[in-house]
Amino acid sequence: MDISLLPFPSRLNITSINKTEINGEPVKVIDKTLGREEYELSVCDGAVTVRASGDEGFFYAEKTLDQLKYQYGNMMPEMLIEDKPKYEYRSFMIDCCRHFFSVDEIKKMIDLCAAFKFNKFHWHLSEDQGWRIQIDKYPQLTEIGSVRHGTSLGKEVNNADYGGYYTKDEIREVVAYAKSLYIDTIPEIDLPGHTSALLASLPEMVCGDKKVEVKKTAGVFKDIICAGREKNYEIIFDILDEVCELFPYEYFHIGGDEAPKKQWKECPECQAKIKAEGLANEEELQGYFVNRISEYLRNKGKKVVSWNESLNGGNLNGEATIQFWLDGEKRYEKYPDHDIIVSDFFAYYMDYPYEMTPLKKTYCYDEKIAKKVIGVEAPVWTEYIPDFKRMTYLCFPRNIAVAQTGWCENKPSYEKFESDLCNLMGMFDTTDWAPKSDWNRNQLAQKIGTAKFFIDKLNKDFTKQLIGNMRDK
Ligand code: ACM
Numbered sequence: 001m002d003i004s005l006l007p008f009p010s011r012l013n014i015t016s017i018n019k020t021e022i023n024g025e026p027v028k029v030i031d032k033t034l035g036r037e038e039y040e041l042s043v044c045d046g047a048v049t050v051r052a053s054g055d056e057g058f059f060y061a062e063k064t065l066d067q068l069k070y071q072y073g074n075m076m077p078e079m080l081i082e083d084k085p086k087y088e089y090r091s092f093m094i095d096c097c098r099h100f101f102s103v104d105e106i107k108k109m110i111d112l113c114a115a116f117k118f119n120k121f122h123w124h125l126s127e128d129q130g131w132r133i134q135i136d137k138y139p140q141l142t143e144i145g146s147v148r149h150g151t152s153l154g155k156e157v158n159n160a161d162y163g164g165y166y167t168k169d170e171i172r173e174v175v176a177y178a179k180s181l182y183i184d185t186i187p188e189i190d191l192p193g194h195t196s197a198l199l200a201s202l203p204e205m206v207c208g209d210k211k212v213e214v215k216k217t218a219g220v221f222k223d224i225i226c227a228g229r230e231k232n233y234e235i236i237f238d239i240l241d242e243v244c245e246l247f248p249y250e251y252f253h254i255g256g257d258e259a260p261k262k263q264w265k266e267c268p269e270c271q272a273k274i275k276a277e278g279l280a281n282e283e284e285l286q287g288y289f290v291n292r293i294s295e296y297l298r299n300k301g302k303k304v305v306s307w308n309e310s311l312n313g314g315n316l317n318g319e320a321t322i323q324f325w326l327d328g329e330k331r332y333e334k335y336p337d338h339d340i341i342v343s344d345f346f347a348y349y350m351d352y353p354y355e356m357t358p359l360k361k362t363y364c365y366d367e368k369i370a371k372k373v374i375g376v377e378a379p380v381w382t383e384y385i386p387d388f389k390r391m392t393y394l395c396f397p398r399n400i401a402v403a404q405t406g407w408c409e410n411k412p413s414y415e416k417f418e419s420d421l422c423n424l425m426g427m428f429d430t431t432d433w434a435p436k437s438d439w440n441r442n443q444l445a446q447k448i449g450t451a452k453f454f455i456d457k458l459n460k461d462f463t464k465q466l467i468g469n470m471r472d473k
């Protein structure tokens with residue numbers, strides 16, 4: 001008998017070839033010897049018995065039981081499941097800056113991810129293309145930074161204003177909703193790069209004296225917060241104070257990715273800071289900048305997460321957790337001190353087409369890239385995502401492959417995973433999501449699909465920006 005479960009449990013023993021008719025609710029037994037997220041579920045002699053040490057374990061048992069009921073109704077095979085997660089950090093990320101999702105849409109995504117035992121929601125709230133969180137001390141961040149005056153993303157080119165932000169009450173609502181499904185919401189305020197929306201709102205923070213606009217195109221921009229100006233640290237800490245109040249969890253993401261150093265190289269204030277702090281170069285200035293923010297947040301009881309570029313200077317404090325996405329180097333030796341969250345660009349980025357990142361590639365990716373991997377995350381960036389349906393099409397079923405990697409100590413084969421998907425996907429059918437169903441493509445279809453995806457994105461503005469970046473290097 002082949003029982004389908006997603007994610008598949010650590011241990012599942014079918015204890016009898018006979019099925020038993022279940023009548024009545026599961027019997028819950030508190031067992032303090034089990035871990036926080038661990039549970040045992042037995043189906044035996046007409047009864048389901050669940051053991052857990054507390055609410056989280058019972059919740060995960062309930063998610064497993066939902067899938068068993070979907071398959072078997074109340075005539076279930078007798079079995080014993082002993083289950084606990086491989087990693088403490090099992091995360092999905094939504095970029096709500098390039099595309100602004102409503103609170104209801106975010107909650108729907110949280111529902112879908114909770115079903116597969118994700119326990120972290122990384123909420124990407126600030127970007128070049130929009131600032132998305134109310135900050136009382138700096139209302140200009142939402143008055144100015146939440147609106148871009150036009151959009152030029154691939155085929156989508158228009159001059160209409162596009163914007164939106166989450167009020168503090170809306171943020172509290174999402175955080176509380178996720179918590180009710182045992183998901184911690186982790187905010188990301190991306191610093192010091194990807195800050196055009198912030199710099200458009202607070203021009204006194206920019207390196208040099210260039211006027212910055214909320215960006216309309218995708219890409220990496222050289223506008224950056226001046227890391228030499230002391231006042232900027234005060235403003236950042238003020239903003240972080242207000243964000244911290246809304247998110248009661250330990251982890252706090254401060255970005256750190258794709259921060260071009262051209263302006264820091266040319267800025268007298270940044271150069272003076274490099275000299276005063278005895279730093280070797282601009283990469284070390286980023287390490288210094290992130291260390292200062294980490295220390296500030298540590299004093300507020302938080303632990304910083306940063307994308308892997310903050311390691312480039314070699315002077316980052318070991319206490320920062322690193323989210324690995326892309327660095328092109330031999331990795332195992334490179335991360336001896338840091339806790340690592342794995343989000344490999346080529347395997348776990350959900351926004352790329354299935355032709356480029358087939359389901360099998362996501363599933364079979366070996367996430368053990370360093371000694372201290374604490375978990376996995378599936379990010380979805382939204383430059384090219386126009387609505388919730390498209391997001392769910394791209395995320396499912398690939399998100400489930402990441403959920404399974406994050407949960408299962410001994411992952412079943414890819415073939416077993418696919419067959420479980422076929423058996424269970426119908427369970428999650430709703431009218432407003434659209435999971436992909438034909439994930440097996442031949443190599444030629446993959447190559448053509450990947451090329452088509454990138455060609456579609458190359459409009460005039462984006463091409464100009466890419467060429468500009470190459471010139472600056
Ligand atoms: C990233 O994709 N820039 C983290």
Ligand code: ZN
Pocket residue numbers: 206207208225226227228229263264267268269270271
């Ligand atoms: Zn500067």
